[in-house]
Amino acid sequence: MARAGQGRGATGTLAADRPLGYDPRRVRIDLTTPPERPLTRAESFFAFATCLSPIPFMSRRQLNRPSPTLSLDQHLRITDQLPERLTSESLFGNTRPLELEIGSGKGLFIDTAAGRRPEHNFLGIEIAHKYATHAAGRLAKHDRDNALMVAGDAEPLLQKAIPDDSLAAVHIYFPDPWWKKKHKKRRVINPASVAEIYRALVDGGTFHFWTDVLEYFESAIEMIAAESPRFGPPIPDQPETAATSPVAKSAVTESAVIAVATEDAESPAIAEPTYRTHFDRRSQLHQIPVYRVRYEKHSDRD
Numbered sequence: 001m002a003r004a005g006q007g008r009g010a011t012g013t014l015a016a017d018r019p020l021g022y023d024p025r026r027v028r029i030d031l032t033t034p035p036e037r038p039l040t041r042a043e044s045f046f047a048f049a050t051c052l053s054p055i056p057f058m059s060r061r062q063l064n065r066p067s068p069t070l071s072l073d074q075h076l077r078i079t080d081q082l083p084e085r086l087t088s089e090s091l092f093g094n095t096r097p098l099e100l101e102i103g104s105g106k107g108l109f110i111d112t113a114a115g116r117r118p119e120h121n122f123l124g125i126e127i128a129h130k131y132a133t134h135a136a137g138r139l140a141k142h143d144r145d146n147a148l149m150v151a152g153d154a155e156p157l158l159q160k161a162i163p164d165d166s167l168a169a170v171h172i173y174f175p176d177p178w179w180k181k182k183h184k185k186r187r188v189i190n191p192a193s194v195a196e197i198y199r200a201l202v203d204g205g206t207f208h209f210w211t212d213v214l215e216y217f218e219s220a221i222e223m224i225a226a227e228s229p230r231f232g233p234p235i236p237d238q239p240e241t242a243a244t245s246p247v248a249k250s251a252v253t254e255s256a257v258i259a260v261a262t263e264d265a266e267s268p269a270i271a272e273p274t275y276r277t278h279f280d281r282r283s284q285l286h287q288i289p290v291y292r293v294r295y296e297k298h299s300d301r302d
């Protein structure tokens with residue numbers, strides 16, 4: 001989570017040789033510059049991205065602890081307290097479709113999604129205990145009986161505790177980029193985790209991956225095509241808009257959205273329509289492009 005000072009906007013050096021008008025000083029994307037060669041698959045998805053001009057640094061606000069009067073018993077588990085197999089049955093005592101979010105951060109997505117889709121269950125796994133606790137506090141505050149957070153490393157849990165063909169969706173939003181070459185092997189999207197995600201999804205299940213780091217985006221989709229071709233081609237995933245939101249039917253003006261985004265408030269309802277996660281909200285506020293794709297498992301491709 002700690003990227004202050006590394007600033008996501010600092011992706012310029014990664015893209016210095018890009019032909020799409022990537023300016024390493026301002027990291028500004030200019031889609032009006034014609035490419036000098038046919039676009040790669042990754043670059044063609046670029047056209048689906050929200051292309052605005054990023055700033056080089058995003059400050060972080062202090063994380064509020066959940067109120068001590070709020071019980072987290074139903075919404076926070078540590079890995080030692082988990083059943084051997086993580087399923088809707090073992091975690092929620094029902095058979096609703098289960099969605100997994102890896103790296104939930106402050107929990108805006110899991111909380112909002114659990115509220116919008118009460119017919120599904122949501123499991124968030126967050127390695128940073130204080131963020132897992134914060135996200136659990138959000139779920140407890142909103143009385144979500146279909147969502148819980150696990151404080152732990154998602155990778156071994158995915159590998160050992162999630163049964164085959166059991167997840168309706170896997171969500172990974174704005175994973176830590178691990179900028180340095182020698183650290184890239186720590187990325188949460190890697191050949192082994194993608195193979196596990198494929199294995200764990202039900203037929204027709206979806207894997208959502210959003211990032212604001214172009215190099216991560218490109219290398220991930222190239223790696224998935226090479227290592228997990230059964231996933232088929234990536235599909236552009238749509239950002240939330242006021243128009244498509246099932247929650248807020250009322251018009252939300254841009255200035256109202258930005259006003260809300262500047263407060264790191266407990267996501268008032270007006271913020272729900274346009275942001276899926278906190279990092280998505282920050283990217284929009286700072287006009288940083290976001291690359292959004294999903295994959296679908298179709299076992300007839302196997």
Ligand SMILES: C[S@@+](CC[C@H](N)C(=O)[O-])C[C@H]1O[C@@H](n2cnc3c(N)ncnc32)[C@H](O)[C@@H]1O
Nearest residue numbers: 001103105126127128153154173174277278279
């Ligand atoms: C950049 S933050 C994004 C948070 C959130 N998804 C969002 O978009 O606002 C990435 C999060 O992934 C968490 N994370 C990194 N590696 C993880 C792992 N192996 N298992 C679970 N969480 C992980 C980090 O602690 C961090 O909270």
